[in-house]
Every structure is written in C-alpha cells, then in structure tokens.
Amino acid sequence: MTGQIVTANRLTDGAVVFRTGAGGWSTRVTDAALLDAGAAAAALEVAQADASRQIVVGPYLANAAAGPDGPVPVEFRERIRARGPTVGLPGAIQD
Amino acid sequence: MPLLKGGHAVADAWVHLDDAEPLPPDGVAVTVSGERWERERAVLLARAAPVGVRLGNGAPVEPLAADLPRLGLIALHFPKFSDGRAYSQARRLRRAGYRGELRATGNVLQDQLLLMARVGFDAFQMAASDAERRWQAAVGAYAHFYQPRRTVA
Amino acid sequence: MYRYDEFDRAFLAERTAQFRDQVARRLAGDLSEDEFKPLRLMNGLYLQLHAYMLRIAVPYGTLSSVQMRRLADVAERWDRGYGHFTTRQNIQLNWIRLEDAPDIMAALAEVEMHGIQTSGNCIRNVTADQYAGVAADEIEDPRIWAEILRQWSTNHPEFSFLPRKFKIAVTGAEFDRAAIRVHDIGLRMRRDPGGAAGFEVVVGGGLGRTPLVGRTIRDFLPKDDLLGYLEAVMRVYNALGRRDNLYKSRIKILVHDVGAEEMGRLVDAEFRAIQADGGVALDPDLVRRIQDHFAPPAYASAPADPDAVRALERADPAFARWVATNTAAHREPGHAIVNLSLKPHGRPPGDATAAEMRAVADMAERWSLGEIRVAHEQNLVLPHVRRADLPAVWRAAQEIGFATPNIGLLTDIIACPGLDYCALATARSIPVAERLADRFRDLDRLHAIGPFRINISGCINACGHHHVGHVGLLGVDKNGEEFYQITLGGNSDNDTAIGRIVGPAVSSAEVVDAIERLVETYVAIREEGETFLETCRRVGNGPFKESIYAAA
Numbered sequence A: 001m002t003g004q005i006v007t008a009n010r011l012t013d014g015a016v017v018f019r020t021g022a023g024g025w026s027t028r029v030t031d032a033a034l035l036d037a038g039a040a041a042a043a044l045e046v047a048q049a050d051a052s053r054q055i056v057v058g059p060y061l062a063n064a065a066a067g068p069d070g071p072v073p074v075e076f077r078e079r080i081r082a083r084g085p086t087v088g089l090p091g092a093i094q095d
Numbered sequence B: 001m002p003l004l005k006g007g008h009a010v011a012d013a014w015v016h017l018d019d020a021e022p023l024p025p026d027g028v029a030v031t032v033s034g035e036r037w038e039r040e041r042a043v044l045l046a047r048a049a050p051v052g053v054r055l056g057n058g059a060p061v062e063p064l065a066a067d068l069p070r071l072g073l074i075a076l077h078f079p080k081f082s083d084g085r086a087y088s089q090a091r092r093l094r095r096a097g098y099r100g101e102l103r104a105t106g107n108v109l110q111d112q113l114l115l116m117a118r119v120g121f122d123a124f125q126m127a128a129s130d131a132e133r134r135w136q137a138a139v140g141a142y143a144h145f146y147q148p149r150r151t152v153a
Numbered sequence C: 001m002y003r004y005d006e007f008d009r010a011f012l013a014e015r016t017a018q019f020r021d022q023v024a025r026r027l028a029g030d031l032s033e034d035e036f037k038p039l040r041l042m043n044g045l046y047l048q049l050h051a052y053m054l055r056i057a058v059p060y061g062t063l064s065s066v067q068m069r070r071l072a073d074v075a076e077r078w079d080r081g082y083g084h085f086t087t088r089q090n091i092q093l094n095w096i097r098l099e100d101a102p103d104i105m106a107a108l109a110e111v112e113m114h115g116i117q118t119s120g121n122c123i124r125n126v127t128a129d130q131y132a133g134v135a136a137d138e139i140e141d142p143r144i145w146a147e148i149l150r151q152w153s154t155n156h157p158e159f160s161f162l163p164r165k166f167k168i169a170v171t172g173a174e175f176d177r178a179a180i181r182v183h184d185i186g187l188r189m190r191r192d193p194g195g196a197a198g199f200e201v202v203v204g205g206g207l208g209r210t211p212l213v214g215r216t217i218r219d220f221l222p223k224d225d226l227l228g229y230l231e232a233v234m235r236v237y238n239a240l241g242r243r244d245n246l247y248k249s250r251i252k253i254l255v256h257d258v259g260a261e262e263m264g265r266l267v268d269a270e271f272r273a274i275q276a277d278g279g280v281a282l283d284p285d286l287v288r289r290i291q292d293h294f295a296p297p298a299y300a301s302a303p304a305d306p307d308a309v310r311a312l313e314r315a316d317p318a319f320a321r322w323v324a325t326n327t328a329a330h331r332e333p334g335h336a337i338v339n340l341s342l343k344p345h346g347r348p349p350g351d352a353t354a355a356e357m358r359a360v361a362d363m364a365e366r367w368s369l370g371e372i373r374v375a376h377e378q379n380l381v382l383p384h385v386r387r388a389d390l391p392a393v394w395r396a397a398q399e400i401g402f403a404t405p406n407i408g409l410l411t412d413i414i415a416c417p418g419l420d421y422c423a424l425a426t427a428r429s430i431p432v433a434e435r436l437a438d439r440f441r442d443l444d445r446l447h448a449i450g451p452f453r454i455n456i457s458g459c460i461n462a463c464g465h466h467h468v469g470h471v472g473l474l475g476v477d478k479n480g481e482e483f484y485q486i487t488l489g490g491n492s493d494n495d496t497a498i499g500r501i502v503g504p505a506v507s508s509a510e511v512v513d514a515i516e517r518l519v520e521t522y523v524a525i526r527e528e529g530e531t532f533l534e535t536c537r538r539v540g541n542g543p544f545k546e547s548i549y550a551a552a
C-alpha cells in the first residue's frame, strides 16, 4: 500500500523523526505509521500540536510505500532524509 | 497592549483616529494616518491640541520635514518584526531633527527592542503583558555597540 | 592578523549570553519557531535536512592555527568530526544539536569566533581575496577595510532586518580572486591619478534565480568615505528593496529595476545627507590599530630561489608540478603562497576532518607564521611559506591528502552541499563532483586540459556559484529524477560573465560522459595556448552543445 507518513525534525537536536502509530516520534522511518489520506490529515494536526509543545519543528506529510520492514519514502529527498547523506568522508565519526 | 516609555508601561494619552473618524474637541491629542495628515494638515495644526502622524511603512519621511517641530508623536509600524523599513524611517526622522515621541507599533518583540531604541525609537507598543520585564532584559543584554551612538541617533 | 581587543571580547560575551538566553526561551516555549528562526539564523544556526547546521564565520577568510584547532575540537566534541568549507569562506558543521549550540558558541568565543551574521537578512560576513596582504599584485591589504566593515556591520541596529541577505566582497588586488562583481556590494581598491588609494564600488551583482553582474556606481571613493557611502547604499536598499517577493528582494533587482545610474543618484543623495549630518566618522585610533594588526609580518630574509627546491623540482616531476599548480607568487622575496587542495579526488569538495584540520594547524605553525586562509574555491591557503620550506610543506600536505596538484584545474570543483545535506536542494552536488574528479583523475590529462573551473549547485540558490563556472552544473528535479542543467562561459574574475545555458538538462547518469565529450571537443578545437574559457568565447556554445548532446 502507499500512503503518507508524518515527519519533522526534533526540536532539541534537529534529528529527523517520524510519527509512530502510538503517537510518539521515532528516528527510524520503519517505525512510522503509514496512513491513508484522512488519517494523515488528522495525524498532521496532532503533530502540529507537538510543534507548539516544543517537541518537533515543522511537521509535514511525506508520501511513502509499504516495504518489507515498514514504510519507505517515495520521494528521493525523503529517502535521503530518512537514511542520511549518500556520500561519506573517510575519517568522519559515524553515527 | 502595554505602551512602554522610559522602560515603564504607561497609559496612552493619544487618540488614534481612523481616516473617516470626526475630530474630537480641542484639547484631545490625536494621531492620524499619513494620508489624512496630507489632506487635513492645516485643520489639524490649527487645533489647540497635540497632533501626531502614523506614517505608512513604505512612505518617505521627507514630506514631513517642515512639520517635524509641530508633531508630538510619530508612530512607525512593523507589520512583521522581520520587516525592517521603519528602522531607516526612524533614523531619517531623527536626523531631520525630530525630537518628539517616536513610537514603534505592530509586531514589536523583545529581541528587537534594543535595535529600535538605538535608531531613535523611544516608545514601544507591545503585545506582551510583561513588557516592562522584557524591556529590562533587552536593554540589559548589551553594553557594547560597534556603531558609535551618534551615527545611529 | 586581527586580534580581538577588550571591546570585541566584551561584545562577543554579551552576544553569546544573549544567544544562550534565546535558546533557553525557545526550549521553554517562550519563543515560537517563527520568532526564534531569525534569531538563530543571525547566529548562523540553520535547521537542515538531517539536523541543525552551524555556519561559523571566518572573517574575510583568515584563520589562526589556534582557531583551526578549536574548529577541530568543536567538530569532534559536538559534531561528527568533520566540517565543510564554503564558497563564502566559512565553515559549516552539519550535525549540531540545538541544546549544545550555546556551549559551542562559548567554546568558539574563547578563540574569537562565532556564527554571527553568517545567515539572516543582514549584512553577512564580509569576504575577501584569499591572498590578501601577500599577493604580489596588491595595492593595500583589503582586510583592514573588511575588518572595519565587520565591526560597523555587526549587530547594526538599522540593517539587521533588511529585505534579504546582503553580501559584501572586497579585494585590494589587480586580479579579482574575490568575485566582487557577483556580490551585493563589491569593492575593488584602486588609485586615483594622485596616487591615493580608494575603492571602486560595484553594486547589484548576484547569482541565484536572477544572475546579474554588478554595476559600478562609483569609480573612485576615497577610503575615508567608505562607511558613510555604504551606509547610504544600505539605507536606500532598506527603504526601497522589495519585500513582497523573496526572489525579487535582493539589491540586484532594485538596481536592475531603477537602473545603475538612478541607483547611483539615490545613493549620492543619501550620502550627502549623511555627510551633512557629520558623516560616519572613523575613529582614527581604531583605524590605526586595525592597520597595525595587518602590518606585514617580519619575514626572515630568505633565498629567492633555494638550490634544494630547484634540485627537487628537477628530480621529482610530481613536486615540480605541485609547485607550478598549487603555489602562487608572494609579495615578499623568497616566499610563496601555498594552496592546500581540499579536492582530493573522490572526496566531497571542501570537507576536512578534525585530524586534517589539526594537521593544517600544525603546518601553519611550522611554516606559515600560524596563519591560514580559506579560499572561496573551498581550498585552504598557507600564506607565508618560505620557498626553502616548500619540499617539507609538500610532503606534509601529501600526508593528509591535500597536495593534489589541481588548483584551478578541472577537478578543483566548487560544489555546494546539495541534497545530501541541504533542505533547499533539488538534487545532489557532491556525488557529481566525486564522479567527475574520478573520471579526470589522471594528472597528465588534467594538466593537458589546463585551467578549467566546474561549479556545481544543488538548486537555483547557486551557493555553488554555477553561473560563474566555466562549466556550471545546476541540479534540477525532473519527475523525481536528478538532472543537471549545463551553462558554459561563466567567469567570476576580472571579466565576470554569467554562463549561458546550453540546452535541456542532462540526466545524472549522462552528465559525466557529457562533460567528458565537451572537454574532448575543447581539446580538439582549441588554438595554441587557448584556455577553455577563451575557446568558449571564440566559438560560442555551438560545438560544445553538439558534443554534449551527441548520442553516447
């Protein structure tokens, strides 16, 4: 199935986070709740409340498809956001 | 909406007239828009009461030059705190010799108060209810300025 | 180089404390994101694709070894152990936590560094010729004036909420290494017929969506008038610059709309009013102190052409090639300017790890009077090297992989962070730069091609200066695929030109082959001694267009 996920950056450290089915936030896109259009709009509204409560910044909806381990973002930009840069630097600290 | 002057919340002694509102009796201090000022300048100056102008954001200040000594208040507006045109209007008004009250209105926030004061504003209409505390915090933040004061009013 | 005095330190302490308070207010909910964003940006803190990004100012591109070491420490302690040197001569750390930002600022303040005005709609960190003070073709060290501008523009009460960001570049040299004609204000030192030094003032240059070459509105401005005149430019812009449309709010649009002549007239009128009011006086003591900071160092006398260097040049062609490509003429006999290439083939352009930063700091201490420069081409520079030390510097640079002899050549690619890091990007920049560098890694071939500048931007904001690359690549998104629009004939030095678009954008898979065919065409049709840019100007886009779109 394809649908939408709610994503944002965490206020305190800027980390990319995804809204889970339980209403929390996870740094793993595979934990994201994959929602249909109606549920997505409602979830975004709740997420916006989290933005006013200093939890996240700038929540929005991203298109995603169901994958074997969980949602996979459709847009290239969102895949990079979810996975990190596609380039590395030898000697950099890995996270 | 507290009005801050000299760091204190004070009552606003001015009546701010819409363009269509009739003039109150003599003795009542009024401000009008820049447009109304242009139209009714003679009448307004003839009243036995202080008069002020609320200058539009994009308006040049030069047309007011001759009247500056007779104006008791000029209000400049910040439609958004990030719209900085009024800083330059203020600077130009002070340079032209205006000595009356220069009031900042609109989206006036703590983190801009000191900048406003430094270009010549001396009154601040703020939405925050704890405006006095914010003023103290804002002016207490800096004692060092790279721009010599006289170059910024 | 400039050292902070008591005043600078006290100011920065206040600013650091203010920022700490602002972050606390944000985390406590007293400031909304909308209110906080301009405040954090004014301190160089962005929210990017993966995390907060901190842009640290390197004023006019000059760094001490102590500062470089601190950057390494900060990168290691609070980030992922590397940084990215930018086309604005700054350094960016990509993985910052908002909670840590106040401590980071405090750690930077200890070495007279900060992120102030590296973002936001204010006067940005002033950039300058990376060879300032040591270039053989220089009238006067422009950093004296860049520092005066830094002080004047810092926390300027009137110009902190301009219609849009504002970039000033300054050079004191004949040859423009600072790209002054693509800045909001470009200043070039020159002499009047009487021999006095002053500035040519160029206004309204810029890249982005509407690339424009700046126009000269003052042929010669006496030095003492600089602040008053720039204040006039800023005031005219602050009052009249558009605020209704993000893409039309830079000063270049104002200059374009009213015309350079009218702009000059408006500025002159404001300048006269400023002068009538007493002008913006410079404290002569302060100017003298700043001048003293930039007085040429006491160089030990050094042989102009040391035997050992000549011998090694003869014995080792790799060394000779490095000297020819990566060093530049120094005004002091027996000395050279050394470029450390941050474009080792196969790595992100402009990136350096903490260990590499420390190694560069060591090199600077040993061989360059403790001083380092950041070039807008995203390389590092050791400005005061004795020619006799060149062999040792070369070996040390090789150790850390910064000795690739490619300065000014095809693989000395300028690339913005692009979609790998940047929230505004439409396509990636770094992987294209890496693939191009890989394709052209053969040094003999690279040198046979000659001077060649490829600039890559990941979106129309043009941080990678693609419009002024001899070849420019602009990443675009075509139905979710990365494509690259190619421009030819751009240039950012004395005869600044905006590159012309060749044709439809090329796919990511095709782009390296297309550039290679273009290069082959150039090599085939160039006349004796002709650079790519010269050939491009002689023949136009035509032959290159054919080669780019030739079926593979």
Ligand code: SF4
Pocket (backbone or CB within 6 Å): C416, C417, C418, C419, C422, C423, C424, C425, C426, C457, C458, C459, C460, C461, C462, C463, C464
């Ligand atoms: S050019 Fe675009 S993608 Fe590149 S750094 Fe600038 S804003 Fe980001």
